[in-house]
Amino acid sequence: MELWFTENQTENVKFSMKVKGHVFSGKSDFQKIDIIDTYEFGRVLVIDGWTMVTEKDEFIYHEMITHVALGVNPNIKRALVIGGGDGGTVRELTGFPTIEEIHMVEIDPVVVQASKDYLSYTSCKLNDPRVTVYYEDGIKYIKDKENYYDLIIVDSTDPIGPGEGLFSEAFYNDCYKALTEEGIMVNQCESPYYPNNAREMKRAYNKIGKIFPICKAYQYNMPTYASGHWLFGFASKKYDPINDFKGFKFKEKLENTKYYNEEIHKGAFALPNYVLKQLEK
Numbered sequence: 001m002e003l004w005f006t007e008n009q010t011e012n013v014k015f016s017m018k019v020k021g022h023v024f025s026g027k028s029d030f031q032k033i034d035i036i037d038t039y040e041f042g043r044v045l046v047i048d049g050w051t052m053v054t055e056k057d058e059f060i061y062h063e064m065i066t067h068v069a070l071g072v073n074p075n076i077k078r079a080l081v082i083g084g085g086d087g088g089t090v091r092e093l094t095g096f097p098t099i100e101e102i103h104m105v106e107i108d109p110v111v112v113q114a115s116k117d118y119l120s121y122t123s124c125k126l127n128d129p130r131v132t133v134y135y136e137d138g139i140k141y142i143k144d145k146e147n148y149y150d151l152i153i154v155d156s157t158d159p160i161g162p163g164e165g166l167f168s169e170a171f172y173n174d175c176y177k178a179l180t181e182e183g184i185m186v187n188q189c190e191s192p193y194y195p196n197n198a199r200e201m202k203r204a205y206n207k208i209g210k211i212f213p214i215c216k217a218y219q220y221n222m223p224t225y226a227s228g229h230w231l232f233g234f235a236s237k238k239y240d241p242i243n244d245f246k247g248f249k250f251k252e253k254l255e256n257t258k259y260y261n262e263e264i265h266k267g268a269f270a271l272p273n274y275v276l277k278q279l280e281k
Contacts, residue, residue: 005036005044007051009226010194014042017041018256023118028110035118041224045086045121047111047157054224055121062088062122063260064220064268065232069151069184070096071265072239076150077101080178082138082166084155085111087123094125095256105138113222139165145178152179154187166201167209169207176211176237185235189217192246192275193227201231206236216241217279220259233276
């Protein structure tokens with residue numbers, strides 16, 4: 001008998017993976033968490049029926065959510081990750097020797113523990129001495145912070161369930177206050193392709209654009225996410241991601257990346273016309 005996991009990406013589109021076995025299943029106060037082992041994509045983290053991380057392509061997401069900001073400001077010392085309980089974003093940040101503090105705020109400890117137990121490929125650096133994990137709501141955590149972080153990465157799920165508040169204007173305002181004058185915020189900005197994702201992409205981008213003087217979007221190719229075409233948002237008080245990109249300081253870091261390089265950095269901000277029109281509206 002064959003076992004398949006199928007994600008309903010839209011009402012009319014499904015994405016399926018052939019499964020070797022069901023590694024973990026749990027339910028927290030916030031969501032349903034599963035880890036499956038697949039033939040094509042290795043171990044996969046699934047939350048509420050949605051694919052979050054796969055062993056085969058997670059490097060694309062995690063390199064692009066971290067390296068772009070460090071390419072613009074290589075002197076980042078204090079970084080905050082909101083969400084990202086699988087640990088992949090933290091793993092990438094620990095590769096930069098100039099970062100002194102990495103705080104991860106994750107609302108769901110079950111996700112973190114399951115990742116530690118079964119997803120060592122992303123969670124392997126959560127015990128780095130520079131890393132502190134806070135199990136609390138990122139929306140509440142950020143409210144009393146001011147002029148502290150050089151980088152905030154909003155590594156959120158889609159704007160449903162516990163991730164919904166991480167797409168609000170009030171939350172983005174609090175992130176702005178928590179950043180230093182050279183601060184950068186990178187956020188998961190959904191996809192421009194299917195209407196349900198595009199709606200949230202436009203809403204998030206427009207909210208951030210009202211708050212930050214510099215607001216751009218950049219793209220990456222994620223094979224296991226709906227449509228494969230996804231965006232991150234880049235917001236800053238000072239730095240333009242292209243004009244202030246002078247080349248990568250940590251050349252040795254680039255030798256170990258599988259997706260990100262200096263040309264990808266510049267090219268990622270060259271968006272297709274249909275996306276530009278969506279963001280203009």
